[in-house]
Amino acid sequence: MKRIATIQDFSCVGRCSLSVAVPIISAAGIECCGIPTAVLSNHTGFPTFYKKDLTDELFCISDKLSECGITFDAVYTGYLASAPQVDFAEEFIKKFRQKNTLVIVDPVMADDGELYSQITPDYAEKMRQLCALADVITPNITEACLLLGEDYIENPNEGDICTLLEKLVKTGAKNALITGVEQFEQFDKNGKIGAIAFDGAEFFGYFTEKIPLRCMGTGDIFASALTACLVNGNPLKTALQRAVTFVGKAVDCTYSDPERRFYGVNFESVLANSAELLK
Ligand code: PXL
DSSP states (O other), rough: OOOOEEEEEEEEEHHHSHHHHHHHHHHHOEEEEEEEEEEEETTTSOOOOEEEOOHHHHHHHOOOOOOHHHHHHHEEEEOOHHHHHHHHHHHHHHHHOOOOOOOOOOOOETTTTTEEETTHHHHHHHHHHHHHHSSEOOOOOHHHHHTTTOOSSOOHHHHHHHHHHHHHHTTTOOOOOEEEEEETTEEHHHHHHHHEEEOOOOOOEEEEEEOOOOOHHHHHHHHHHHHHHHHTTOOHHHHHHHHHHHHHHHHHHHTTTTTTOOOOOHHHHHHHHHHGGGG
């Protein structure tokens, strides 16, 4: 069985990070080893939260895994709770990377032009170095601009996205993918939403119906589904299509739930029926 190490926080409430990565990757038939960067009562999108940073523990955990001779088919990083944890992720990748280990970095730090609470400006600089080690990076538009040290582009067109992707690949990542890209049809206000990728030679994108609902954690669900598809041997183009489809189904299901919560996507409702998509 394939095995992934995923480095991100555990938020007790709020469907993000490890609470979505572990079930999604497990449903794809892959062993998912969660390396917790922090434990939070709930994610930082709520007005208040308790956070216990686990930076010291991270180094002890990685030393023991290494002593036990454990290997991983992929290392996938998500929300890192502080700038020193970005250094840890870099060290972990260097320690555990073998010839065929895939490295996926989701540079979780901002959305809609704003840094997440707790993320400091020096974080983006460190994140740039981490991204340079990756096989695939999955920023949203805000994160892509931050990684490049550019001003946020509010309503980018496809040309803007392609330029960002080309620059991101020049900074070192083998493949770059930008999420949350909207494709507005001329007379269809709902338009479509999806992702565009660049592998250094070719651009490809995939879009699904845009549902008028913004939920925290959508990027984490996307990156987890993409990682699972890649580790199961799918090419990036297929993995991108399937991850966009999976997120679309989950957001659709959340939208039709009269009791939906603002803080999370009902991915549980689609996971069992969509597990084949991730294989
Ligand atoms: O979904 C990204 C994310 C993950 N983990 C924590 C967060 C956020 C976004 O705010 O606060 C703790």
